[in-house]
Amino acid sequence: MSDIQTYLDAHFAEALDDLKAFCRIPSVSTDPAFADGIADAADFVAERLKRAGFSAVELLVTGGHPAVFGEIVTDAALPTFLVYGHYDVQPSDPLEKWKTPPFEPDERDGRLYARGVSDDKGPLLIPILVAEAFMKTAGQLPVNLKVLIEGEEESGSPHFEATLQTYADRLACDLVISADGAMWRPDRPSITVASRGLVALEITIEGASKDLHSGRHGGSAPNPIGALASLLASLHGGDGRVSVDGFLDGTSPPDPTIIAAIEAADFDADAYYREIGSSKPDPIKSGRELLIRQWLEPTLEFNGISGGYQGKGTKTVIPSSASAKITCRLIAGQRPEHLIAVITRHLKARLPPGFTLDIHQHGPGSEAFFVDPKLPALEVAEAVLTELLGQKPLRVAMGATIPIGASFRKHLGKEAIFFSFSTSDEDYHAPNEFFRLANFRIGLTAWAMLLTRLGAAGA
């Protein structure tokens, strides 16, 4: 380990340059305007893998954006680990809220600011750099290592399951280690053992076939913004929970071990609302309730709404249509297709006469995921973090979605653990995303320790 650490320290400046170069590539996966950025980012990963000493590097055809594969085969007697990450990033709007441009990485106050630096370019680069360090020092890895870096995570990974199916033989492994999936808080080591699923949809209401003058037609023509507002308002109850019949079908009461972790966390709700800059909503009574809602309850959140005139000033128009983007976070037992069905039924039953309703699902969605709490690799990872950070990490759930756990289990028959060094306060779906450079360093050491111990322990 000391050779590795010496190598990593000596080459940290180069590692940082690599990360900046990666972040200069605008690899937004949801917007076709960024097709070049996606292609460039996939090429960047492939080239970086080759340079690190990976073989069989290839852009896997997926039906959408390519996934990048590479492997280092050390010894058939050693266990094989498959590292997961994603090279695509969130859209960067609202652009005007960025202090420095999203695709021009800027280092300040011990942080690197750029779209995608925390989610997931920084975290995924770490295991590649660590593999290179092993190759340059020991000439080999302590394990067999494969990597699979996809390009559609921020679009709901629409082709990921098919990709796992198609390439199941090449991806065969003993365990998946995800470099995606942030630590919970900057001040408390944690390891993520559960994540919520995701369903994304867009609903569009149409009234008249064209925009109408709101003076001439006001009071007689159907107004789709009004109908949309009523439909959206019907989706939650006064307690802030989803009020769609059938939404909780298939779910069970929360896992008591996670509830116990929540109670141990002694979470400060007031501090949370200070941190996000809002006053406290009515239904949230305590930090305990807040974390239960974030980690263990499903949601239906409005991500965007649009209709009619949105420029400066005023325009006296009744628009012909209005639409809203929605994502739901799923807990164990909820199936994406069932949620779409019950939401559709709810909205159709409430659609007033004079309007048409279109419901479009973005991507297939994904179910919630739980790591097997008895997995030996989970204990190895915990031991590494305990040693490195000075306290035993909390086993936490996360509100966000990492659908890959369920997908790997389904298609490769293997478990996955999350071993990431981003932190969930790093604004990774907001302006001014950043990655703590101290965690970039710690992550390099931690991955080197993890691979060493997993190799010593066997699969």
Added chain:
Amino acid sequence: MSDIQTYLDAHFAEALDDLKAFCRIPSVSTDPAFADGIADAADFVAERLKRAGFSAVELLVTGGHPAVFGEIVTDAALPTFLVYGHYDVQPSDPLEKWKTPPFEPDERDGRLYARGVSDDKGPLLIPILVAEAFMKTAGQLPVNLKVLIEGEEESGSPHFEATLQTYADRLACDLVISADGAMWRPDRPSITVASRGLVALEITIEGASKDLHSGRHGGSAPNPIGALASLLASLHGGDGRVSVDGFLDGTSPPDPTIIAAIEAADFDADAYYREIGSSKPDPIKSGRELLIRQWLEPTLEFNGISGGYQGKGTKTVIPSSASAKITCRLIAGQRPEHLIAVITRHLKARLPPGFTLDIHQHGPGSEAFFVDPKLPALEVAEAVLTELLGQKPLRVAMGATIPIGASFRKHLGKEAIFFSFSTSDEDYHAPNEFFRLANFRIGLTAWAMLLTRLGAAGA
């Protein structure tokens, strides 16, 4: 009259070229990006007035976009009429729905298509062209004529009242004749004797101080789109009417003579919904009820809504804010400032904890207007239309707002009549606005007859 008609016929092609040149100028008043178009349109009107023989032509300073003034003094013994119009136009978005570009006038099927051609560039050009025809043929007008063409009508005329006050001496007249204010239907001559008032506002809801990841924060962070939807949904009752306490303060039951006109019109509600391309909303039971709602009841319409991610695909964000643009149409007795007060009270009382609310009023608003039914000039105008169109025009109300009537009465102490040759189906606040060229011709003849007869009758 026959000399005038001969002149108008002989110069119709030039008149049409003038209108096209006018429509090429993108004079959108609500958007500062079109400042050049506003300046160019004001200059165009001033130059056209000078060429027609007007004197004292001047761009009046208003505090906002200039108003264009000009006059032809014929004889102090003759009555003086002040023509009103506006050179500014509505925004042209959604641009992708225009068959030909909004500021490249296109003649097809006996119509001229362009933003502003019907509202109000075509109608306002008519009296200027008619004045020129009198000057070129008889060498003088049968009346004294002043014109006042403003540049902020589509922005709610924020400086118009102050302008009337400042320039009251120069604008002194016996009667105002508005070239703005469309005929009701293409198949039925009408003269507008009432219009609804207008109040425009924008409401903005803020939750957290920045956009948040909807996975990590979903279920715990306030979602301003949800709060906005609930507030908007609370503004109307099940019958589609405004449900804000105090909204009807000061109003009286509808004028029975307008109700009688509505009953005479025998309006076909089914045909109306076919025409606008929607199915019939629940609360509207008949054509009579539809027209009562359009003409005689106040409204609160949503003109635009926006918040969060509006690009393609999906973005898992909880936005920090969401906003909606609203306009109300007022009936007699409603005061703009009182409506803002009761709407503000309604929204504040319903704002959930966790959010802040900002209410911004666009422009001062305007009260509803009714023409004095006994005005002699109204009967002259009706006689001209009856003679020219073969049937007596209906006296109709209009849902849209022409605030100038009330303003002229207040600041100049004079009545106003509406004498316009646009028709309210000409999509003037929507894509593909057009003006019927047959009505451009009829309008020229009608204005020549009107001025001749008003001159003969005295003020």
